[in-house]
Amino acid sequence: MSHPPPGPPPFDRRQLSSVLWTLRDYLADVIVIGGWVPGLYQLSGTLPTWRSAVSRTTELDVLVQPQLPSSGRPSIAEALSRAGFDPIDAGPAFAIWQRHAEERAAIEFLVPLRGPHRGIGRVTAVQGQERLGAIQLPDVATLQKFVVQLPLLIEGPATKPERLDVNVPLLGTFVVTRGAIFRQRT
DSSP: OOOOOSOOOOOOHHHHHHHHHHTGGGTTTOEEOSTTHHHHHHHHTSSTTOOSOOOOOOEEEEEOOSBOOOTTSOOHHHHHHHTTEEEOSOSSSBOEEEEOSTTOOEEEEEEEOOSOGGGTTOEEEOBTSTTBEEEEETTOTHHHHSEEEEEEEEEOSSSSEEEEEEEEEOHHHHHHHHHHHGGGOO
16 A cells, blocks of 8 residues: 655645635735745645645635725625625624635735734725725735735636636745734734
């Protein structure tokens, strides 16, 4: 009996594809910054020999700008609602959305802190996006300065894979910033 080679646990590609497909109209405007970043690098082929475990998180952390016009697109909240996501935090602007289907996927929107430190962890409305909020965090603005776009083939609603380009921070920036903000997240 042969055993699979040691390495990271399998990445839930179906869940990732579903969440990214939901956000596809806004992927050029946002940056994926959370635990899925190493997995995205691995899936893109940029780091095919990743040695450490890939996060098993079901939550996608997305960094947005304080102003994100819809520019003729359905709003992010509308796209999320259509895909079965519901807001799970207090409104009127919602920063955390979860799909209560079998995979329980969640998306958390974050924005750089602007203003006094008492705003850390508070939800602020994203201007130009009806019902969308983002949690204010310090030290995440650096992630917007050092970004790379990863091409991913994902499972769209059609039978063939679809290419989506996803913005992520450079790995060094990701690691340093993740350490800086880890204790500030609730």
